[in-house]
Amino acid sequence: MTSPSIALPTPLRRSLTIRERLDLSRRVTLAAATTVVVLVALLLAFIAWNGVQLFTASGVPVTQILSATWQPDPTSPSTTYGLLPFIAGTLAVMALGAAIATPLSVALAVFMAEVAPRWARSITQPAMEVFVGIPSVVYGWLGLTVLVPFLRTNGQGLGFSVGFSLFAGGLVLSLMILPTITSVALDALTTVPTELRGASLALGTTRWQTIRHVLLPAAGGGIVTGVVLGMMRAAGEALAVQMVIGNRPVIPTSLTAPMTTLTSQITLDMGNTVAGEPWNQALWTMGLILLLISLGFVILVRRLGRPRRAA
Amino acid sequence: MSRVIWADRTATAVLWVAAILVVAVLLGIIAHFLLASAGTLGLDFLVRDPSDVTIGGVGPVLFNSLYVLVLTLLLTVPLGILGGIYMAEYAGEGRATTVVRFCQELISSVPSIVVGMFGLALFVSATHWGYTALGGSLALLVFNLPLMTRLTEQALRAVPDDERSGSLALGATRWHTIRHVVLPLAIPGIVTGIILTAGRIFGEAAALIFTSGLSTPSSYDFGNLDLLDPRSPWSPLHPATTLSVFIWKSNSEGLGLFVRQVADSSAALLVLMVLAFNLGARGLGRLLQRRVTGA
DSSP, rough: OTTTSOOOHHHSSSSHHHHHHHHHHHHHHHHHHHHHHHHHHHHHHHHHHHHHHHHHHHHHOOGGSSOEEEEEOOOOTOOEEEOHHHHHHHHHHHHHHHHHHHHHHHHOOOOOIIIHHHHHHHHHHHHHHHHHOOOOHHHHHHHHOOOIIHHHOOOGGGSSSSSSSSHHHHHHHHHHHHHHHHHHHHHHTTTTHHHHHHHHHHHHOHHHHHHHIIIHHHHHHHHHHHHHHEEEEEHOOOOOHHSSSSSSOOOOOOOSSSSSOHHHHHHHHHGSSTTTTTHHHHHHHHHHHHHHHHHHHHHHHHHHHOSSOOO | OHHHHHHHHHHHHHHHHHEEEEEEEHHHOOOOOOHHHTTTTTTHHHHHHOTTTTTTTOOOHHHHHHHHHHHHHHHHHHHHHHHHHHHIIIIISHHHHHHHHHHHHHHHHSSSHHHHHHHIIIIIIOOOSSOOOOHHHHHHHHHHHHHHHHHHHHHHHSSSSHHHHHHHHTOOOHHHIIIIHHHEEEEEHHHHHHHHHHHHHHOOOOOHHHTTOOOOOOOOTTTTTTTTTTTTTTTTTTTOOOHHHHHHHTTSSSOHHHHHHHHHHHHHHHHHOOOOOOOOHHHHHHHHHHHHHHO
16 A cells, blocks of 8 residues: 555445345345335336337337327328327426426525515415425316316406416416425525625625525526426326316417327326227327436436435 | 615515415415315215215225325335335445435436326236226335335434444444334434325325226225225225325316315315325424433
């Protein structure tokens, strides 16, 4: 050993002794911990295998899924499995949900971190927890029985014909992702060092100037991570969205018209189709696309830096 | 008044309005369901069967929800606690740990409908079980196991190292230390974790539509105790529509008067249960904390 100066902390780096290797409790708990790896491997394998059957078993050209025409009925003369309306719909409703939720969530997080007196925080904190806990079907049911009829009766002038619309989907989703973005943004804000706050205020700035020019920039990375996590949840949400967007397979061009998403179509058609037929296989392809989207989000979040406490 | 101060006051007002708006929306949602379910949501509603003639109840569906919840917890909690022990007490910084963590992150981000499809392929089709409560519970295990593991790991990591050193210095083995010193101290955190997980399981629907099924049971024979008979409500192999799935199903059945009333009340019930789970987690966590630190 020529360089004794950099000694690694040995207890962390040493290899296991034979006794430790044979330790039964260690092996049992290790087996439990690796269950998740097995589950992930199985899930990836099953979804990927079923997701490519449309191309391998039914011979549909891969490029066809980029078509805007969804005509899965095998008896129709021009059967086309274009998935573009679903992909575009998922992206549109996700973007709209995030666009509505982000300003509100960030405002709420700033409020909870900087402005709220103790009594107000003791209301907003549990409120956020309850928000997270409300099941998505409840949001969907609320959208279906309250929001959609409201838009139908009061939104005619704005172009809402049936109420089921991209706007309704985005609004319902924004409620669901609000607590996600808020809690991650709140974490980011509370971890900004107090010295920064003090230094800024000592310069004679107002609270808002400190928030605007010091805290928000310092917490920016964390807030972006929160928004990405919210979008991830929005992209994968199925039932609440399906109940309010109208499920029409067209590329969304208007906030007020019915459209559809990947998750909605899977939810609706999975039970009506027979395993092995191309229509059913196309649904699995949609599932595979969803899986790839969430994989992309996981990698994105990793690159942005994991928040301390994910919601 | 200078512009800067005016901006500060405006911003403060806007932040207050945002917070009040969010809390008002939440209270509005809760109030809406309480009003919509008024007169329906009672003991009768909880035990009766759904029927078309009069306003039915959710008895069998509620039973299924609780059944799936208990079955899922029986699968998730032991595995999750053991896995959490490994991650907190044994795992180093090796490649295996990294892989496990990545898998945990990945699976908690997979949409629940995709987990449902996976369950359909594996626990419904490949096993030839058809729609069963067991299949639904296994699908729920997929994304609740990582959560339970992580919550246990956090609870164990919160136990100070002094406790471990003290026990090891007395000559206790590693497992003995974990079992009799660390784990008891982590119980409050773990119990809170279990209750929060339970709340999630109770509300989940997307993963269950394709795994535990959509058929509404007309009536259950609770005297049938044959655990392998799919007609017995006690059998893990019986198709089990849960309360959440039942609400989703209502939306495809047209909004008849009773359908709406029953679904509104079911949603109210779900919201109330979630509130109870939340308060329960807080209360019980605090109570156990006092027990543990007092002992």
